[in-house]
Ligand SMILES: C[S@@+](CC[C@H](N)C(=O)[O-])C[C@H]1O[C@@H](n2cnc3c(N)ncnc32)[C@H](O)[C@@H]1O
């Protein structure tokens with residue numbers, strides 16, 4: 001049903017894009033804010049100068065892939081609940097903008113929406129009904145930004161995920177803080193202190209108290225018996241030029257690490273025997289040695305401990321406490337090596353007493369785990385093999401501790417106790433992220449790169465590197481992960497939030513004080529479920545808003561990366577798994593005692609091979625969309641985030657919505673990544689995040705003839721208003737987001753029609769392809785024409801262009817400053833404009849790299865094309881003006897044909913940089929061309 005104006009929701013009409021994007025951008029920034037972002041947010045908050053502190057974020061509870069900014073999630077949910085007649089001022093106020101301003105003013109700190117509560121009374125007033133009667137469901141809720149903010153707004157929040165790590169994080173982020181409030185925080189704070197004390201007492205003697213981090217190299221024996229490090233780079237501090245180099249003790253046949261100010265040369269020949277060194281052979285040997293050594297230790301063979309220092313070569317030690325940038329480095333001493341051996345001996349001790357085996361992850365890395373595929377292929381088949389002996393010892397001791405406390409806390413407090421233990425297990429998982437053989441040293445930042453932040457983030461795969469690191473668990477690692485030291489100050493108010501170094505407790509404090517009392521058992525809920533079968537869990541026609549941020553093809557491997565943490569969390573929480581996974585919350589056929597994540601349920605798959613094709617991923621999305629349509633009320637909304645960069649994926653999603661009976665009523669381009677990453681993704685592909693608003697069971701307008709103009713008219717109108725909405729606030733330098741939103745809205749329009757008047761009845765796939773093809777073509781034309789207004793050029797500047805010129809001009813506008821554009825995007829636009837054959841005329845296919853094509857330079861476009869003529873004219877004019885003066889150039893303008901002049905005017909205004917003009921030349925040309933011919 002299409003919304004009559006009276007029932008339309010706010011988000012279908014208006015949305016404070018600039019303000020929300022500014023908030024989202026800040027929230028997604030890490031240690032520093034881009035200058036532009038800072039300028040925008042301080043202006044918005046009305047503060048002259050404000051500090052940017054590391055503020056608590058839900059990500060601090062534990063890593064989870066693809067978290068969305070909570071501030072934006074709040075805004076999108078509220079705009080989906082309120083009617084279109086609510087003013088943007090009231091809306092922003094209800095979101096908490098005024099509160100944020102006040103806090104920013106008082107604390108002189110940049111304050112994002114996430115840091116303050118929404119004005120719940122105002123929400124209720126604007127809504128005109130009890131907010132708890134508004135049911136918001138996030139069926140693929142991951143790290144929980146969406147349900148968290150839905151609950152904070154006062155709505156009924158229901159969230160689920162198929163992934164047990166996500167499910168636990170949802171309970172930890174949303175449910176437990178809301179249910180138990182400050183009591184939970186206090187209990188966890190207390191437990192955290194105890195856990196650190198325990199770590200010091202039990203693990204302290206295996207580490208140096210003044211140490212912060214250890215850098216190791218893997219090492220193996222050469223054929224001659226000499227130990228060689230598997231080192232490739234050895235920089236400790238790249239900026240100051242601090243390296244590890246080795247001297248080789250020819251007698252003992254071991255390398256002796258030294259801190260050096262010179263980059264050592266790579267190892268090509270063996271320093272002991274002079275023969276060539278094969279890296280592959282050394283790698284294989286190390287894997288064998290490592291596996292054998294661990295096995296011996298697990299079998300209680302104490303003698304094996306003597307070998308640890310040569311299999312894991314301690315190369316350098318970063319010391320604690322010398323300023324924020326990281327302390328100095330020292331070389332290992334015999335005591336350091338003895339501590340490594342001691343830890344290994346303790347491991348054999350634990351193995352001997354039989355307690356070790358249930359505390360470390362002995363399960364095999366499943367064959368289906370693609371993230372750890374390379375590691376498996378290298379010969380590491382079991383999870384526990386991803387750790388060095390001392391790392392395993394820390395893991396085992398801490399797991400034993402959490403397990404014991406979990407049992408005791410459960411007996412004393414019931415579910416609250418199990419909840420408290422969950423945060424301790426999350427701390428352990430966080431620590432493990434910084435303590436495995438898959439970590440690496442960050443020589444620019446002077447710290448450990450965790451598994452998720454480096455190897456996984458880079459390639460969605462992890463592999464064995466050369467170096468690996470170890471945090472000093474009892475003295476530095478665990479205290480950092482928990483961040484428990486700061487005692488609460490007297491009379492501190494909830495809103496006087498503290499800066500954080502990224503630990504668990506500061507964000508838990510914020511969550512507990514902000515959510516306390518908002519949970520209603522039986523109304524709100526967190527489930528382990530399969531979103532594609534949502535209709536089997538929730539009552540039909542019961543949901544107001546399905547707000548979801550689904551996976552995007554194979555961009556992430558949720559099962560693969562989280563499994564590494566799951567095996568750790570599961571073992572630590574063994575005694576409370578039944579409390580954490582009660583039967584009524586588990587809606588899938590899987591047991592929490594299974595060390596494998598139920599990956600068969602994950603909505604994931606490759607994108608379609610070619611433009612216009614459909615994918616298996618899409619089939620699952622359709623199943624989900626159809627299930628969601630059943631649980632939505634007739635006037636309910638589906639709101640979907642989409643952050644995939646490729647046009648074919650994008651078009652498939654609109655098709656899937658169409659096929660599942662939805663009509664898209666609006667799209668918005670909302671920032672969901674930090675500016676740095678946003679720009680990076682723009683360079684890679686054309687499209688970024690959009691929020692898509694759709695209505696289920698939609699009635700569609702029938703198109704009675706193939707040439708029925710209704711679709712075309714609707715697309716033109718949409719393009720115009722979308723361009724104005726973005727360019728009106730961002731100006732011409734934000735051309736790309738404007739193009740993105742316009743194209744998205746054009747596809748959205750296509751979902752509102754139904755071709756019926758064709759000779760052959762069209763199936764649903766062909767129907768949509770016809771509609772989306774027309775929509776894209778018309779959108780490109782309408783964009784080019786409407787932009788003429790912004791260029792101060794007459795519409796005929798582009799109206800009469802030949803197809804190839806039109807294609808080139810559009811791609812030029814969409815391209816990066818160095819004239820690159822996504823291949824798929826260019827291809828699809830060419831197809832829509834029926835100019836595919838001309839592809840080589842506009843681009844250099846030979847340059848196709850990483851899915852991008854390089855456009856030909858504007859000056860290289862043939863003068864047989866209108867674009868080429870206008871370009872040649874512009875260059876001639878620019879020279880003439882420079883050489884003979886403005887007057888003479890103006891004469892030339894008068895003599896030229898008016899179409900060429902108009903197009904020149906357009907080019908100078910919209911893409912002067914890309915056509916190679918300097919700023920002075922541009923100004924000169926603007927003068928010469930005047931207001932056009
Ligand atoms: C993009 S993430 C959501 C991130 C979340 N919005 C946040 O801010 O943290 C997509 C989620 O969909 C989940 N998912 C994938 N297939 C699913 C299925 N069949 N049922 C439920 N959830 C699923 C993944 O586990 C992942 O957590």
Ligand SMILES: [Zn+2]
Pocket residue numbers: 222223224225226270271272273274275
């Ligand atoms: Zn040798």
